[in-house]
Amino acid sequence: xxxxxxxxxxxxxxxxxxxxxxxxxxxxxxxxxxxxxxxxxxxxxxxxxxxxxxxxxxxxxxxxxxxxxxxxxxxxxxxxxxxxxxxxxxxxxxxxxxxxxxxxxxxxxxxxxxxxxxxxxxx
Numbered sequence: 001x002x003x004x005x006x007x008x009x010x011x012x013x014x015x016x017x018x019x020x021x022x023x024x025x026x027x028x029x030x031x032x033x034x035x036x037x038x039x040x041x042x043x044x045x046x047x048x049x050x051x052x053x054x055x056x057x058x059x060x061x062x063x064x065x066x067x068x069x070x071x072x073x074x075x076x077x078x079x080x081x082x083x084x085x086x087x088x089x090x091x092x093x094x095x096x097x098x099x100x101x102x103x104x105x106x107x108x109x110x111x112x113x114x115x116x117x118x119x120x121x122x123x
Contacts (some may be wrong), residue, residue, distance in 0.1 A: 021078055024098065038094045051072050
């Protein structure tokens with residue numbers, strides 16, 4: 001069992017930056033792939049980024065590639081999402097998730113989810 005709690009969301013102007021954090025509980029945190037998703041009202045949850053359990057492999061949605069960076073610190077049981085050059089279309093609730101798979105980009109492959117944190121980018 002893994003419990004996830006996101007933080008770091010907020011309001012930022014276009015072009016600005018935010019760093020999201022996701023703190024996890026559970027002794028097996030380091031064995032899970034971790035991902036970030038986002039969702040806006042009326043739309044399906046959208047994949048943003050994922051990182052392998054070891055941290056040596058990452059994968060990004062085309063819409064955030066070059067602007068967002070996912071990283072993890074297994075010693076702190078935390079995964080991060082550094083978001084730079086933010087755009088109004090990045091506005092969403094951001095969720096972190098944990099998967100037993102080696103790497104996963106589909107929401108259905110994730111086993112545990114956080115409660116989400118709101119990110120709002122103003123134009």
